[in-house]
Amino acid sequence: MITFYNERHGQHHGKAEMFRGELVPCFEVPSRVERVLAELRGRRLGAIEAPQAFDEAVLERVHALPYLQFLRGAWEEWVALNGGNAQRDALPSVWPVRGHRSDVVPQNFAARMGLFSYDAGTPLTAGTWDAAREGAWCALSAAGRVLGGARAAFALTRPPGHHAGHDFFGGYCFINNAALAAQALRDGGVERVAVLDIDYHHGNGTQTLYYDRADMFYASLHGDPLTEYPFFLGHADETGVGEGLGCNLNLPLPRGTGFPAWHGALGQALRAIADHGAGALVVSLGVDTFEGDPISGFRLRQDDYLRIGEALASAGLPTVFVFEGGYAVSEVGINTVNVLEGFEQRGG
Ligand code: SP5
Ligand code: ZN
Numbered sequence: 001m002i003t004f005y006n007e008r009h010g011q012h013h014g015k016a017e018m019f020r021g022e023l024v025p026c027f028e029v030p031s032r033v034e035r036v037l038a039e040l041r042g043r044r045l046g047a048i049e050a051p052q053a054f055d056e057a058v059l060e061r062v063h064a065l066p067y068l069q070f071l072r073g074a075w076e077e078w079v080a081l082n083g084g085n086a087q088r089d090a091l092p093s094v095w096p097v098r099g100h101r102s103d104v105v106p107q108n109f110a111a112r113m114g115l116f117s118y119d120a121g122t123p124l125t126a127g128t129w130d131a132a133r134e135g136a137w138c139a140l141s142a143a144g145r146v147l148g149g150a151r152a153a154f155a156l157t158r159p160p161g162h163h164a165g166h167d168f169f170g171g172y173c174f175i176n177n178a179a180l181a182a183q184a185l186r187d188g189g190v191e192r193v194a195v196l197d198i199d200y201h202h203g204n205g206t207q208t209l210y211y212d213r214a215d216m217f218y219a220s221l222h223g224d225p226l227t228e229y230p231f232f233l234g235h236a237d238e239t240g241v242g243e244g245l246g247c248n249l250n251l252p253l254p255r256g257t258g259f260p261a262w263h264g265a266l267g268q269a270l271r272a273i274a275d276h277g278a279g280a281l282v283v284s285l286g287v288d289t290f291e292g293d294p295i296s297g298f299r300l301r302q303d304d305y306l307r308i309g310e311a312l313a314s315a316g317l318p319t320v321f322v323f324e325g326g327y328a329v330s331e332v333g334i335n336t337v338n339v340l341e342g343f344e345q346r347g348g
Contacts, residue, residue: 001321001340002145003040004051004138006157009033011127015089018120026123027295027327028172033158036323039333040156045340048156051137052144059136061183062176062209066105067167070116071174075126077109089123118170119230132159132174139177142320143184146280152319154285154340155181160324162203162284163230171201171230178284178322179209182216185280185320191215194278194317196269197222198308199286199324200296202234202250206284212244217276219269220284221262223297224252247276255297259304262289266308270315281317286324287335293328305335309342319343 010030016023040048059068078090095114096102106112113124135157142153155177162178163171182193195210197203197220210216225234240248249272251265273281287305289298312319321340326332 001046001152001154001344002150003046003048003154003156004141005037005048006033006131006135006138007050008127008131008134009158010131012125012131012159013127014123014125017123018091028159028325029329030158031329032326032332033156033323035329035333036156036336039337043337043341045337045344051134051141054137054140056133058140059133059175059180061187062166062179064167067116070112071129071132071169074113074124075129078124081109086126089125091120091123092117093120116168118168122170122172128159128174135159135161135177136175136180139181139320139322140184142322143181143188146318146320147185147188147190150318152321152343154321154323156323158323160286161205161322162197162199162286162324163201163205165205165208168205171204172325173205176205176209178203178282178324179206181320181322182210182282185282186215190279192217192276192278193280193282194219194273194276195282195284196273196312197284198266198289199284200288200293200298201229201286201325202252203284204230204233207233207238207248210244211240211248212242214243214247216244217247217249217273217278219249219251219272221251221253221265221269224254227255228297253298256299258299259301259307262298262300263307263311266311270311273315278317281312281315281319283312283319283321284324285321285336285339287326287332287339290326290328290331290335292331293326295327302331302334302338305338306342309339309344310346312339313343313346
């Protein structure tokens with residue numbers, strides 16, 4: 001399987017995220033992707049290439065222009081506020097809630113940062129925009145390869161994407177790489193696309209982007225939002241709206257879930273994707289379902305990821321894999337490449 005590797009991912013390196021009243025070191029670190037890269041090379045999974053470059057206007061297929069303009073200029077604005085800010089990440093701290101105005105864009109930088117985000121866990125750094133944009137090119141390159149006839153391709157990038165919505169960042173995500181890949185498959189002629197999100201966290205960004213669409217089926221297995229991040233979306237009764245009614249499947253699972261129950265839910269998601277008649281699959285590939293993950297609560301083991309890859313292959317669909325979460329750094333390479341290798345070995 002070909003991998004499109006984001007050589008600029010390291011330009012996004014946050015220092016700290018807010019957790020229980022303290023700034024704690026970021027879990028989403030550059031070494032995550034370096035571990036996956038080393039494992040791909042060591043196991044000779046296939047070619048590793050740099051992505052093509054695209055016109056930035058393609059990002060508007062998924063994101064609002066004012067949001068993209070904010071992200072593009074945010075670091076310069078942040079440093080212009082105070083020279084000392086060059087040594088500090090920008091972290092949001094104020095947000096509009098129900099009954100407040102989201103339609104007037106404030107001039108104040110902190111206020112605009114809050115308007116375009118939803119948590120204080122996602123620092124914006126000097127190279128965030130360059131890294132995120134190059135990551136989007138990885139997802140689009142992978143989709144292009146699959147449209148060209150490849151059975152599968154892998155976008156190895158960070159920052160991750162599935163929490164980013166039309167005009168908001170959060171959950172370590174800025175540009176929704178999986179949503180872009182899905183839209184590229186649609187634009188390339190695939191009539192119905194499925195996005196299967198197996199990251200521990202519900203992909204609230206992806207769900208909201210495609211909630212009213214019949215041509216995008218979103219299925220997600222994730223920690224129950226009653227107790228797990230992102231908390232405010234991801235319940236089983238969210239099934240889509242309008243033309244998209246019936247095209248959204250959430251399978252929340254309790255903290256502590258092990259592989260037998262998780263694998264059963266995967267089978268349910270794959271049957272729904274087949275019933276929908278999808279012609280291509282985008283997998284939001286997070287491995288924060290691992291038992292050793294420092295911020296998550298499922299109990300999957302290394303070998304389980306091989307079985308996941310095999311199950312995904314059994315869908316028999318052209319597949320774009322997009323890297324998302326997974327924070328047990330020393331195992332993130334093995335777990336991720338196990339999925340890809342399980343997929344390859346199963347044949348298509
Ligand atoms: C892409 C992705 O996986 N994003 C996840 C974002 C989760 N952000 C909230 C993390 C809460 C951290 N809790 C720390 C627990 C330490 N024991
Ligand atoms: Zn996650």
